[in-house]
Amino acid sequence: MRLDVDQIAFGYGGRLVGQDISFTLEENEVLVLFGPNGAGKTTLFKTLLGLVPLRAGTIRLDGRPIGAWSGRERASRIAYVPQAHAALFPFTVEDLVLMGRAPHVGLFATPGRRDREVAAATLERLGIGHLASRAYTEISGGERQIALIARALAQEPSILVMDEPTASLDYGHQMRVLDRVRELAGEGVSIVLSTHNPDHAFRVADRVALVFQSRIAALGPPEAVLTADALKQLYDIDVVIGTLAGSDARLCAPRNKT
Amino acid sequence: MTQRRISRRRSLGPSFLLAIAGLLALAVLSMTIGKFDAGLSDLFTEIRAWLGGAPADETVATVFWHIRLPRVLAGLLVGAALAAAGATYQGLFRNPLVSPDILGVSAGASFGAVVGIFLSLPVGVIQLLSFAGGLIAVLSAYAVAAAIRNRDPVLVLVLAGIAVGALVGAGISLIKILADPYDQLPAITYWLLGSLASVTSGDIISILPALVVGIIALFLLRWRMNVMTLGEEEAKALGIDTGRLRVVLVLAATLITAAAVSITGIIGWIGLVIPHVARLIVGPDFVRLLPVSMALGAAYLLVADMLARSIALIEVPLGILTATVGAPFFLFLLASGRKGWQ
Numbered sequence: 316m317r318l319d320v321d322q323i324a325f326g327y328g329g330r331l332v333g334q335d336i337s338f339t340l341e342e343n344e345v346l347v348l349f350g351p352n353g354a355g356k357t358t359l360f361k362t363l364l365g366l367v368p369l370r371a372g373t374i375r376l377d378g379r380p381i382g383a384w385s386g387r388e389r390a391s392r393i394a395y396v397p398q399a400h401a402a403l404f405p406f407t408v409e410d411l412v413l414m415g416r417a418p419h420v421g422l423f424a425t426p427g428r429r430d431r432e433v434a435a436a437t438l439e440r441l442g443i444g445h446l447a448s449r450a451y452t453e454i455s456g457g458e459r460q461i462a463l464i465a466r467a468l469a470q471e472p473s474i475l476v477m478d479e480p481t482a483s484l485d486y487g488h489q490m491r492v493l494d495r496v497r498e499l500a501g502e503g504v505s506i507v508l509s510t511h512n513p514d515h516a517f518r519v520a521d522r523v524a525l526v527f528q529s530r531i532a533a534l535g536p537p538e539a540v541l542t543a544d545a546l547k548q549l550y551d552i553d554v555v556i557g558t559l560a561g562s563d564a565r566l567c568a569p570r571n572k573t
Numbered sequence: 574m575t576q577r578r579i580s581r582r583r584s585l586g587p588s589f590l591l592a593i594a595g596l597l598a599l600a601v602l603s604m605t606i607g608k609f610d611a612g613l614s615d616l617f618t619e620i621r622a623w624l625g626g627a628p629a630d631e632t633v634a635t636v637f638w639h640i641r642l643p644r645v646l647a648g649l650l651v652g653a654a655l656a657a658a659g660a661t662y663q664g665l666f667r668n669p670l671v672s673p674d675i676l677g678v679s680a681g682a683s684f685g686a687v688v689g690i691f692l693s694l695p696v697g698v699i700q701l702l703s704f705a706g707g708l709i710a711v712l713s714a715y716a717v718a719a720a721i722r723n724r725d726p727v728l729v730l731v732l733a734g735i736a737v738g739a740l741v742g743a744g745i746s747l748i749k750i751l752a753d754p755y756d757q758l759p760a761i762t763y764w765l766l767g768s769l770a771s772v773t774s775g776d777i778i779s780i781l782p783a784l785v786v787g788i789i790a791l792f793l794l795r796w797r798m799n800v801m802t803l804g805e806e807e808a809k810a811l812g813i814d815t816g817r818l819r820v821v822l823v824l825a826a827t828l829i830t831a832a833a834v835s836i837t838g839i840i841g842w843i844g845l846v847i848p849h850v851a852r853l854i855v856g857p858d859f860v861r862l863l864p865v866s867m868a869l870g871a872a873y874l875l876v877a878d879m880l881a882r883s884i885a886l887i888e889v890p891l892g893i894l895t896a897t898v899g900a901p902f903f904l905f906l907l908a909s910g911r912k913g914w915q
Contacts, residue, residue, distance in 0.1 A: 328723045364810050390812025397807060403667050404802055404857035417800050418812035423793040425860055470811070 316473035323372030350526030390418035394467035405450035415469030457488030477508035517565040656870025658826040659844030672845035676734035681710025707831030766890030767840035780832040787829035
């Protein structure tokens with residue numbers, strides 16, 4: 316399933332948070348939005364999900380404008396993974412993941428056998444089956460993030476929108492979440508996510524969009540976009556980019572002061 | 574996994590029957606308590622006589638069927654209604670301090686009733702004014718909130734409700750000042766503290782449609798309600814039409830609260846605390862939370878009403894009892910370390 320974003324502008328009230336933004340999310344692709352705080356990444360996500368109205372341009376899902384899809388149709392194709400947050404009610408992880416079935420459950424119905432099976436299978440697929448009956452409020456931040464991914468996958472979407480999925484996670488969980496993202500892309504899900512860590516972008520991205528001053532400043536493979544020059548321009552920090560012995564992963568490190 | 578799920582769902586059957594049996598026992602017990610000396614054996618005699626066609630004793634029959642039965646039924650219905658509305662509002666507004674009064678329904682209903690008492694209108698008209706007052710207060714809060722855009726709709730709705738409630742509260746205070754202190758003021762005060770004492774079977778029949786419609790709506794949407802507790806944006810991202818669903822849920826909860834309050838006056842505390850107690854017992858899943866809250870609310874109001882008519886020579890207003898009995902029990906639950914909220 317393709318997502319075409321064409322010349323869109325979006326924002327709240329009288330303020331435009333983003334404009335002239337165009338990109339295409341291809342099937343099985345991981346697109347990373349990279350940019351400073353306040354660049355408009357989260358609002359862009361909310362616009363893709365139909366939570367914030369479009370001001371200009373079009374967003375097309377499989378050729379059809381996003382506004383023409385009903386909320387339910389859209390939610391069974393695009394799923395949102397918010398940042399791991401503190402929940403209010405101690406729902407079990409299983410119940411939380413079941414809520415991902417909302418677009419597939421009738422208005423007056425409760426989840427049926429198939430919904431429970433999908434939820435259980437999703438938990439197993441992400442390796443958190445053992446957390447099923449634990450309260451979401453009592454598991455760790457990393458486990459919550461995985462549970463939220465499970466909820467999104469229970470929607471059986473073709474596109475996952477992930478808002479800083481590695482923020483506030485410890486190193487181990489960061490790496491595991493990134494590995495999951497790569498695996499999911501291999502299983503037919505397209506993913507667009509945001510991160511503040513260039514190393515993470517190198518690790519998962521097929522392409523990186525550099526979001527800067529409400530626009531996409533550059534779009535392309537991570538090696539081409541996330542250069543020392545680009546980071547200097549974005550953050551005014553001198554960096555070097557390279558690899559360590561024994562790893563193929565590209566890493567970014569601050570340059571020695573001279 | 575699946576096995577555990579199925580067994581858990583099946584186990585709801587027996588506990589459901591147990592709850593019904595418990596409520597029935599409380600209701601029977603409640604039928605035998607009162608100033609008039611008519612106990613359990615009299616009750617069975619009258620039931621047998623009623624089935625036979627003619628009452629065994631006219632006076633005793635009147636006490637049972639026209640005084641106590643409406644009272645017991647009202648206790649069950651109003652307790653269940655207030656608890657259901659409270660559970661709905663707490664989930665919808667994602668706030669543990671929310672009670673059914675949050676959008677001004679109680680204030681509006683009080684204002685309607687107080688105006689009715691002040692103008693010395695007949696009881697039926699006072700009830701109608703109260704019901705209408707509750708609905709109008711919530712609808713105006715909703716209208717104000719809908720007119721304010723670009724803000725969190727839930728927060729705006731709560732704040733609008735509080736503002737409307739405060740305005741209406743000022744009106745109530747004004748009427749209290751103007752009211753006849755020997756005749757009207759006690760009636761107003763009594764109404765504001767709630768009582769089942771004067772409920773008739775006609776009252777119950779008159780509110781039944783509103784209660785049934787509201788509760789059926791909540792039951793139908795019970796699982797969707799879970800998704801609403803995730804908050805506006807996540808629920809929307811899950812494909813829920815949050816705006817429309819919220820209107821329906823608020824209307825349903827308001828309808829049953831206004832109906833309940835219109836015949837009993839303000840009975841505080843039940844809508845606030847019973848949902849918490851239910852959540853401590855069965856967890857936050859609204860599919861189970863709703864019926865359990867209703868059963869607990871019904872039982873709690875029955876017990877409170879039994880105390881109201883038996884612990885003192887005069888009728889003790891329910892609002893006083895629901896708080897004095899409920900608050901310590903709630904604190905006990907809170908201290909016992911079970912978690913209903915994060």
